[in-house]
Amino acid sequence: xxxxxxxxxxxxxxxxxxxxxxxxxxxxxxxxxxxxxxxxxxxxxxxxxxxxxxxxxxxxxxxxxxxxxxxxxxxxxxxxxxxxxxxxxxxxxxxxxxxxxxxxxxxxxxxxxxxxxxxxxxxxxxxxxxxxxxxxxxxxxxxxxxxxxxxxxxxxxxxxxxxxxxxxxxxxxxxxxxxxxxxxxxxxxxxxxxxxxxxxxxxxxxxxxxxxxxxxxxxxxxxxxxxxxxxxxxxxxxxxxxxxxxxxxxxxxxxxxxxxxxxxxxxxxxxxxxxxxxxxxxxxxxxxxxxxxxxxxxxxxxxxxxxxxxxxxxxxxxxx
Numbered sequence: 001x002x003x004x005x006x007x008x009x010x011x012x013x014x015x016x017x018x019x020x021x022x023x024x025x026x027x028x029x030x031x032x033x034x035x036x037x038x039x040x041x042x043x044x045x046x047x048x049x050x051x052x053x054x055x056x057x058x059x060x061x062x063x064x065x066x067x068x069x070x071x072x073x074x075x076x077x078x079x080x081x082x083x084x085x086x087x088x089x090x091x092x093x094x095x096x097x098x099x100x101x102x103x104x105x106x107x108x109x110x111x112x113x114x115x116x117x118x119x120x121x122x123x124x125x126x127x128x129x130x131x132x133x134x135x136x137x138x139x140x141x142x143x144x145x146x147x148x149x150x151x152x153x154x155x156x157x158x159x160x161x162x163x164x165x166x167x168x169x170x171x172x173x174x175x176x177x178x179x180x181x182x183x184x185x186x187x188x189x190x191x192x193x194x195x196x197x198x199x200x201x202x203x204x205x206x207x208x209x210x211x212x213x214x215x216x217x218x219x220x221x222x223x224x225x226x227x228x229x230x231x232x233x234x235x236x237x238x239x240x241x242x243x244x245x246x247x248x249x250x251x252x253x254x255x256x257x258x259x260x261x262x263x264x265x266x267x268x269x270x271x272x273x274x275x276x277x278x279x280x281x282x283x284x285x286x287x288x289x290x291x292x293x294x295x296x297x298x299x300x301x302x303x304x305x306x307x308x309x310x311x312x313x314x315x316x317x318x319x320x
Contacts, residue, residue: 003027003048006115007073008108009055011063013210013278013289015040016100018108019047024116026109031100034292040067054111056082056103076111202282212293214279214286220261222246233257235293237274237286258297260288272297 003021010016015035019027028047035043044050053068054076055061060068068075082090087106096102205211214235218224220243230236232255241263248267251259259267260274276296280287 004051005044005048006052006054006108006111007044007050008104008106008111009040009053009064009067010100010103010107011061012100013205013292014098014100016098016102016104017043018101018105019044020108020112021048022051024109024112026094026105029094029096029101029105031098031104034289034295037063037067037070041070044071052076052111052115054107056087056107056110076107076114078110082106082110198282202280202287205287210289211280211287212290214260214288216286219243220247220251220259220263220265222250225250230254230256235288235290236260237279238263239274258293260293260297270294270297 005027006020006022008016008018008020010031014031014033016029016031017040018029021027030043032039032043050071050073052074053064053071055064056078057064058077058080060075060077065075082103087103090106090109091102094105096105202211206213212235214237215228215230216237216239217228218238219240220236220238222244225247230251234254235257236251236259238259238261241261243261243263243265248259248265248269252267252269256269259265259269259271260277261271262273262275265271272293273296277288277292
């Protein structure tokens with residue numbers, strides 16, 4: 001039987017993963033850059049089978065919700081976001097290499113503590129049933145009689161009924177928890193705090209080079225581009241499929257770093273579909289990982305002797 005897991009997930013440019021068995025033993029903690037959904041699922045499968053996917057956020061990130069849905073697991077999130085001090089306390093017994101590993105481990109450990117009483121109650125029930133069976137054997141009953149088909153069928157029916165009741169309870173608890181979260185109004189202080197944290201994370205990403213800013217345009221038609229101040233190295237984000245050759249030539253003349261568009265364009269500038277890249281929106285600005293852009297758009301020899309990484313470097317220098 002596959003090892004049943006509680007998996008803590010901290011999504012982002014670097015993804016943190018922590019694996020606990022159902023007895024709370026830490027099996028592995030790791031992190032890696034640019035893990036897609038398939039990569040995360042593969043990482044989990046190499047350790048065991050996820051029973052619970054846990055996050056340290058009260059409102060689970062979309063990636064975590066999607067992962068839980070694909071794997072068909074229970075999704076656990078705390079009533080309120082776990083504070084840094086709390087996460088340090090939860091993870092302090094085990095070594096972690098970075099904040100992503102710490103946060104994923106804290107989420108998994110916190111989930112285990114919440115399920116611990118239920119697990120112990122089930123263990124007691126199983127042990128009690130085992131003791132009763134042993135006592136019947138000691139009193140002289142035959143094992144074959146104890147495991148008789150009729151009684152076995154009755155026991156299976158009883159267990160199925162218990163299982164159905166537990167599943168119903170879990171569904172009701174999940175529905176109630178989601179209702180409470182959606183109904184619970186956030187205080188202005190909480191909203192402001194989230195905004196500050198989000199801004200701080202984005203600024204750190206820009207400073208470290210893990211993020212760059214994308215310049216959004218309405219379309220790749222020349223008429224929509226000609227009055228926009230586009231500079232060398234800019235990364236163009238266009239969610240429209242509209243384009244014309246004059247617009248593409250205009251962008252090429254500006255020596256842009258990359259063009260992200262769902263349109264199938266023929267351009268000497270590196271280009272790719274923005275749907276293949278994780279893009280973060282904040283206050284009308286758009287951010288992405290430059291290495292992911294390089295990977296998804298590819299480097300082309302025709303870019304006048306300059307590769308995409310150099311363009312991205314120029315872009316970041318121009319933004320300072």
